[in-house]
Amino acid sequence: MTDEARSNALHRRHRAVALWCAAVVVAMVGAAYASVPLYRLFCQVTGFDGTPRVATAPSTTVVDQTITIRFDANIAPGFAWHFAPAATSMRVKLGENALAFYRATNTSNRPLRGTATYNVLPEQAAVFFNKLECFCFQEQLLAPGETVEMPVSFFVDPQLASDKDAGKTTHITLSYTFFPVAPSKPGPAPGLADTPDASRPAAPTPVQRGGQSG
Numbered sequence: 001m002t003d004e005a006r007s008n009a010l011h012r013r014h015r016a017v018a019l020w021c022a023a024v025v026v027a028m029v030g031a032a033y034a035s036v037p038l039y040r041l042f043c044q045v046t047g048f049d050g051t052p053r054v055a056t057a058p059s060t061t062v063v064d065q066t067i068t069i070r071f072d073a074n075i076a077p078g079f080a081w082h083f084a085p086a087a088t089s090m091r092v093k094l095g096e097n098a099l100a101f102y103r104a105t106n107t108s109n110r111p112l113r114g115t116a117t118y119n120v121l122p123e124q125a126a127v128f129f130n131k132l133e134c135f136c137f138q139e140q141l142l143a144p145g146e147t148v149e150m151p152v153s154f155f156v157d158p159q160l161a162s163d164k165d166a167g168k169t170t171h172i173t174l175s176y177t178f179f180p181v182a183p184s185k186p187g188p189a190p191g192l193a194d195t196p197d198a199s200r201p202a203a204p205t206p207v208q209r210g211g212q213s214g
Contacts, residue, residue, distance in 0.1 A: 055130035059155040062095035067156055071100060072175035079180045080108035081142070086149065095158040101149045102135065102176065106142035113141045113181040121173045128160035129172060139181055 069092060071085035086101040106112050116136040120126040135150035142148060152174070160166050 053127065053130045055132050055155070058097045058132060059095045059130070059157070061158050062093050063158045063161060065094050065158075065161050066091050067094060067160075067169065068171045069098070069100070069154075069156075070171060070173040071102070072173055073102060074175070074177040076177060076179040079114065079178060080112060081105065081114060081178055082107055083176075083178050092156065094156050094161055097132070097153065097155050099151055099153050100174075101151050103147065103149050104140065104142060104178070105147040106144055109144045111141060111143050113139055113183070114178040115139045115181050116176045116178050118174070118176045121175065122166070122169060124163075124166040125156075125160065125169045125172050128157040128163070128166060129174070130155050130157060136176060 068089055070089045071087065073083045073085055075081055075083050082105040084103055086103055090098065090100060092098045104114075118134075118136050120129045132153040132155070134152045134154075136152070140148070140150065154174075156172065160169065
């Protein structure tokens with residue numbers, strides 16, 4: 001084989017290796033993007049990483065055992081909202097359909113849109129904490145100085161009582177953190193809440209609008 005032929009063959013091999021490497025990189029990037037909704041769905045179904053389940057129907061069984069639900073509220077740094085639970089805790093029976101409220105105020109002089117992340121502690125109890133409706137299923141838009149009361153409807157699965165890991169749980173903390181959402185591109189005025197994520201229930205979440213502060 002001549003030197004030129006060997007050089008051409010080596011060049012073809014290098015090009016093939018480069019193409020394979022590029023294909024692997026593209027596949028890895030695609031998998032990374034796909035893993036986000038898959039991971040979210042996995043957490044919602046299993047309660048992994050402190051993510052409560054999303055229920056499709058209210059509880060029909062209530063047992064005579066109570067548990068304390070604590071409510072926690074946080075705001076991302078620099079986000080001009082005030083956000084807090086209407087009550088810091090409540091006692092409910094296992095299987096009881098309950099309703100709690102959080103209150104948010106836009107303390108800025110311009111409309112601000114936010115979205116809430118959430119988790120449940122202790123993590124072993126998350127799989128038993130079921131949300132029926134929640135303000136966290138949708139983005140929320142507040143006008144300057146506006147205050148809203150936002151509901152979360154939930155129940156704790158009675159099977160928690162017989163679980164070997166979570167059965168001795170006496171307190172569950174439901175925690176939310178609101179983050180700002182970038183303004184939408186110019187177009188029709190947005191509604192008070194956008195369409196919920198496809199991985200979440202499409203049921204509307206009522207938000208009680210309060211008066212505006214001075």
